[in-house]
Amino acid sequence: MKNKMKRMTLIALGLITFVGGSIFARTPTMPNDVRFSRGVSNCCYYIDWTASGYQNQIVSASNNWVDTGYGWNPIYMTAVSSNYATHMDFYGRNAGSDSYLNNSVVGYTSFWNTDGSMTSQKGQVPTYNYFYTEIVFNTDLSESYDYRIAKHEMGHAFGLLHTEDRYSIMYPTLFNMMVSTVQQGDHDAINYLYNR
Ligand SMILES: [Zn+2]
Numbered sequence: 001m002k003n004k005m006k007r008m009t010l011i012a013l014g015l016i017t018f019v020g021g022s023i024f025a026r027t028p029t030m031p032n033d034v035r036f037s038r039g040v041s042n043c044c045y046y047i048d049w050t051a052s053g054y055q056n057q058i059v060s061a062s063n064n065w066v067d068t069g070y071g072w073n074p075i076y077m078t079a080v081s082s083n084y085a086t087h088m089d090f091y092g093r094n095a096g097s098d099s100y101l102n103n104s105v106v107g108y109t110s111f112w113n114t115d116g117s118m119t120s121q122k123g124q125v126p127t128y129n130y131f132y133t134e135i136v137f138n139t140d141l142s143e144s145y146d147y148r149i150a151k152h153e154m155g156h157a158f159g160l161l162h163t164e165d166r167y168s169i170m171y172p173t174l175f176n177m178m179v180s181t182v183q184q185g186d187h188d189a190i191n192y193l194y195n196r
Helices: 002-024 049-066 147-158 184-194
Strands: 043-047 077-080 088-093 107-112 132-138
Touching: 043 049, 049 077, 049 088, 049 147, 088 147, 107 147, 132 147, 147 184
Parallel strands: 043 077, 043 088, 088 132
Antiparallel strands: 107 132
């Protein structure tokens, strides 16, 4: 009887976490809430020829972030034909051309200053506001063409961190992610970060 009670308690706690995570929590933002120094109301993005195979995914992701279905947010995105003064630049690379990529990394986002230097090493979150970002897809992996990747990496570019909430586009692994679009918690994190 005791054991049965314990098990039930665990299950109940699990449910509470699940409901709270999916309905009430906004997706975590980076330490000190660092973000695009220029805001997100005029986000220009550039797709390098190496990422041309990801164009549909990128356009779909930008449309999803601009119109999440959860009300207004400040994001507006425009595709441009050069990487001059853009917010986000997209590239396709593989492990042979990018030492940060390996067979478990489908894509990543890096954070840059106005002078073209990185604010932090690849794979580490920036510690101060950044001017632009680079998003790299791993062309070695067929999973990199999954439509969730561009949405997830854009979330990082905007300033969002990973979450343990499987019902968020910012869940860190595709295998266990239960959604394919930007969710309320992701949308709320953008408004928290940029409406101040
Ligand atoms: Zn990620």
